[in-house]
Amino acid sequence: MAEALNFDGTTEDLDVFECPHCHETIDTSAEVCRFCGAKIDHEAAKKAAHLLAQVDQACSDASYLRSTAAIALLLCVGTAFGLLRGGSRSPRVILLVGIQNILLGLCALFIVCSLPFPFWSMRWWAKYAHLPSDDEDFQSARAAVRSTGYAAVVALTASGVIVCLVFIYRITHG
């Protein structure tokens, strides 16, 4: 399955489908399969071609979601790691800014970075999850979208809890 983003190829994709007999990719306008010679049912071919195009789109959307999530994760982990390193080198700066403030800043970054993904995953799910395809790429795209959504919800919840704890600490300790 093509991983590349497909901006204009969608209608073009509608013209090909998988031969139900030999599973080669063939043209819907053909009378017989050029690989196995099976006669082609044009209605079924059109439906199959439409499904194939949707599955293709689902895979490319999922791969876009996945790379964006990887960038967001890298940004969060990188920032946390950078702060940790900076803090161990110059603890005075950390004390000056305040550990609580740094924690709040980090949580804010985590929240901003994970916020789009539950919605993005749900939108993908509503659009594509029902497609009746056992294509391997599609199944792994589905799993990736689901785990990205869950991971983002966990990150959001954890960050929210830490923010609440910091504020509770501030209130109870003046």
Ligand SMILES: [Zn+2]
């Ligand atoms: Zn065939």
